[in-house]
Amino acid sequence: MARTSKQAAQMADTSKRSAASRPSGLYGVRALTLLGGSGFRAAPLLMTATTVLLIVGAAASVSGTVGYRVVIDSAAHHDARQAVTGAVLVAALFTVAWVCGIVGAMQNSMLTDRVALLINTRVGRLATAANGLELLEHPDKLSGLDQVRDNRRAIAGASRQFLRGLQTVIRGGGILVLLITVYPPILIVPLLGVVPALAGRRASRLQKETDDDLAQDRRLLADLFRLTTTAETAKELRICGVTGDLAQRHAELGERIRTRTVRAAWRSAGWEAAGWLVYAIGFSGAIALLVWRAAHGHTSPGQVVMAVSLLRRAQSQVSGASDTAGAMGTAFRSARLLLELEDGIAAERVPPERSAAAPHRLDDGIRLEGVSFGYHGASTPVLREVDLRLPAGATVAIVGDNGAGKTTLVKLLTGMYRPTEGRITVDGTDLADIEPAAWREQTSAAFQDFVRYQWTARQTVGAGDLPRMPDECAVRGAVARADADDVLARLPDGLDSQLGRFFTGGTELSGGQWQRLALARALMRERPLLTVLDEPTAALDAATESALYARWGEAARAGAADRGAVTLLVSHRFSTVRTADLIVVLDGGRVTEVGGHEDLMAAGGPYARLFALQARGYLDGGPKLPAQPTGSRAAEPDRG
Numbered sequence: 001m002a003r004t005s006k007q008a009a010q011m012a013d014t015s016k017r018s019a020a021s022r023p024s025g026l027y028g029v030r031a032l033t034l035l036g037g038s039g040f041r042a043a044p045l046l047m048t049a050t051t052v053l054l055i056v057g058a059a060a061s062v063s064g065t066v067g068y069r070v071v072i073d074s075a076a077h078h079d080a081r082q083a084v085t086g087a088v089l090v091a092a093l094f095t096v097a098w099v100c101g102i103v104g105a106m107q108n109s110m111l112t113d114r115v116a117l118l119i120n121t122r123v124g125r126l127a128t129a130a131n132g133l134e135l136l137e138h139p140d141k142l143s144g145l146d147q148v149r150d151n152r153r154a155i156a157g158a159s160r161q162f163l164r165g166l167q168t169v170i171r172g173g174g175i176l177v178l179l180i181t182v183y184p185p186i187l188i189v190p191l192l193g194v195v196p197a198l199a200g201r202r203a204s205r206l207q208k209e210t211d212d213d214l215a216q217d218r219r220l221l222a223d224l225f226r227l228t229t230t231a232e233t234a235k236e237l238r239i240c241g242v243t244g245d246l247a248q249r250h251a252e253l254g255e256r257i258r259t260r261t262v263r264a265a266w267r268s269a270g271w272e273a274a275g276w277l278v279y280a281i282g283f284s285g286a287i288a289l290l291v292w293r294a295a296h297g298h299t300s301p302g303q304v305v306m307a308v309s310l311l312r313r314a315q316s317q318v319s320g321a322s323d324t325a326g327a328m329g330t331a332f333r334s335a336r337l338l339l340e341l342e343d344g345i346a347a348e349r350v351p352p353e354r355s356a357a358a359p360h361r362l363d364d365g366i367r368l369e370g371v372s373f374g375y376h377g378a379s380t381p382v383l384r385e386v387d388l389r390l391p392a393g394a395t396v397a398i399v400g401d402n403g404a405g406k407t408t409l410v411k412l413l414t415g416m417y418r419p420t421e422g423r424i425t426v427d428g429t430d431l432a433d434i435e436p437a438a439w440r441e442q443t444s445a446a447f448q449d450f451v452r453y454q455w456t457a458r459q460t461v462g463a464g465d466l467p468r469m470p471d472e473c474a475v476r477g478a479v480a481r482a483d484a485d486d487v488l489a490r491l492p493d494g495l496d497s498q499l500g501r502f503f504t505g506g507t508e509l510s511g512g513q514w515q516r517l518a519l520a521r522a523l524m525r526e527r528p529l530l531t532v533l534d535e536p537t538a539a540l541d542a543a544t545e546s547a548l549y550a551r552w553g554e555a556a557r558a559g560a561a562d563r564g565a566v567t568l569l570v571s572h573r574f575s576t577v578r579t580a581d582l583i584v585v586l587d588g589g590r591v592t593e594v595g596g597h598e599d600l601m602a603a604g605g606p607y608a609r610l611f612a613l614q615a616r617g618y619l620d621g622g623p624k625l626p627a628q629p630t631g632s633r634a635a636e637p638d639r640g
């Protein structure tokens, strides 16, 4: 029995659920393995060398303080030989510590770059690995992806943090051992170092809360600034006369943000100062105690100097450990999210149970059988119980009001989403059984919200069929099919011209010119089985549009005769729609009429009414403009 799309979707859901219901501890362990192992995976030798250097450097830097004690105590006892030995010890150990520290830091940053490359590639793959659009259009998943994208440097920096943590453990351990040899009760001072560290974290949290609160306002501020300073919006703003108002709003909002930021900065500074005050009292008390003990002969002067030096270092180790823990926490949460998203996508990509090859020709066509579809979180479906046949070799036009579900239907037909109910078949094979990438190789599409790639003209067009991008004839052929030769002719370096304003020397195009290159991109594939044109000519002039449709009609007929190719056209222009073999009227997600232009006109239903309305608009000169107010002079020719 053929598996329906609903069953396939249920299977995918089950896999997703099983991925989601994995014990969270497992994700924790996997996240730790990812973070701990990323340095070794990205650059094993570099990671090993850096680890060794940082361990040696940390041990040398703590041991160096013993040299202080030897030098000072020998000097106090007038033992020149031992003083020189101590000085050499200090010099040698600190030199080793500095060299290891400098080289280790350089290597550490090289290591972070290598890991960052690895993680960036992994995050990039995450976004592109998804078969459909759900990851990019589902609000929850999108925010998960945003978090991973924003925190990918934290994930990449985990090996650096791991090495910093290792350094802290070695230095901290050494400091504690040496302080015990001086006078164990002063160990209370390093413990007091936790107070400024905690106060510092509280201060950062306060800053972050304020930043989070102000995030929307800052976005609005940036948007207001962009609106008032870019060429794209300049025309509309000037015509509406709102430039002054926007500038005023920008100034007021900027002032409000500044006031809150300053207040938060003062509160944070207060916490930090209080934390340091506690530590300073403990630190000063410990020094006083050590000096008192030295004065009474319980502690040597060398031990006092060594202890003071160690106590100062102890505090920086505590606050360093707190920073490292914070950064590791962020990295851990992001790594976990990354793994969860990857698992979600892997579950979605479960290969179809009954794997079917994508056809290379159509004999019957594409059928929608009881197809319903709703976006995640929406209470009502966008498409309801759609039964439709797109016959092999036909040009099918879809019409309907805004929001009727036309683009959603296109998304289902191109495999971006699967129906929530019902199924789509291609010559009898369930589309859910065909590997999405294989089906997409048989389709080509031009959308109303086309992308303006800031690439060369060759890349912008050639991206429609990547393997044939270097083939000059293929690219020029697509440009010709999109009637974009004149766009190309005006470019300074032809196909090698840089497009857009992002890069120096780029040529900016008009909206219609961009759209024609986007069309050429969609027409790069020479033998698709399904060509989707979703409002592809909205920005084109009438002459170009009419020439294009004539040319596409020929191409569609050739494709129809050769391999039964289907052309699907979504348009609001009835002059175009009427030329289709089959017209489908969508209303509120349901198919309300299907037929040829003549039949639908004869039926006198919604299509006929909409067609007549649009035709009347052209014949009668369209809707009337409001009458001139009495007394005002209409513009009229100057009669001298």
Ligand SMILES: Nc1ncnc2c1ncn2[C@@H]1O[C@H](COP(=O)(O)OP(=O)(O)OP(=O)(O)O)[C@@H](O)[C@H]1O
Binding pocket: 137, 375, 376, 378, 382, 400, 401, 402, 403, 404, 405, 406, 407, 408, 409
């Ligand atoms: N990614 C999405 N997530 C949630 N709802 C969506 C999404 N895309 C579209 N919708 C909703 O689905 C409905 C149908 O949208 P669709 O884009 O399919 O309509 P359309 O007929 O192509 O409209 P138009 O003629 O304006 O392009 C709309 O109500 C829209 O708000």
